[in-house]
Amino acid sequence: MDDLIKKAAADLAAARYVVALTGAGISTESGIPPFRGKGGLWERFDPMEIAHIDAFMRDPAKVWNLLVKEMKKIVDSALPNDGHKGLVKLEEMGKLKTVITQNIDGLHQAAGNTDVIEFHGNFAWQRCMDCMRKYETSKVDVSVIPPRCDCGGILRPDAVFFGEMIPTDAMWRSRQAASACDLMLVVGTSAIVQPACLMPVYAKQSGAKVVEINPERTPLTGKFSDYLIMGKAGDVMNRIVAAMDKNEG
């Protein structure tokens, strides 16, 4: 792995416009479970039963009880880890311009990245399905499920359920960033959910280097990514940043 760390440090040093695409894997070290794989949410639940908009419309209380309440508990207390902090250091070095994240946990912003595109929306806010008023998730009273707005409407996460469109602005800005970058870091995503997983493809097609950080191979590996650094985001980011510091010093 050492050679790949050195290679990534050199590639990042040479890059002028770095964009990161992140997924649930970058937040596992903050105690947030991923969706797929061992210990993943979809091992316990069928996503079509609890994370599809039709399921929410059919039975909002069920989705609140099985998914939203549990996520609220986990996200309310989660803190950024070394993976998130490494991306902040890359921004401070003037390399990383934008983070495109599929995560809804807000940890990139909490760590200090300034331009974060929330591709699947966020969990920081709930919105009324009738009047669209927004409520801070941490302040929503979950003693009665589903929680309701003052107008009586049901509250839902301000995030994207399966079966819903990606917010237009997030989609447009992500495509722009993917096509403009000269290096894309793809961290902790299984890269199977569209259209997010197409961003590295757009980056590659526009001539950028694509570097994956993940303990597992993904459908991008060997096809759209130039190389995969097999490891956990926190450890790998620490080592890359240390190698860049050493090269500069």
Ligand code: OAD
């Ligand atoms: P997944 O759960 O599909 O994939 C997590 C990825 O992170 C896997 O490839 C793991 O190998 C990797 N991983 C695990 N621990 C890691 C660590 N410590 N460091 C680095 N990588 C690690 O999560 P996503 O790809 O984010 O969508 O899933 C994409 C979308 O599917 C989510 O945004 C969500 C979900 O259904 C919606 O809810 C719309």
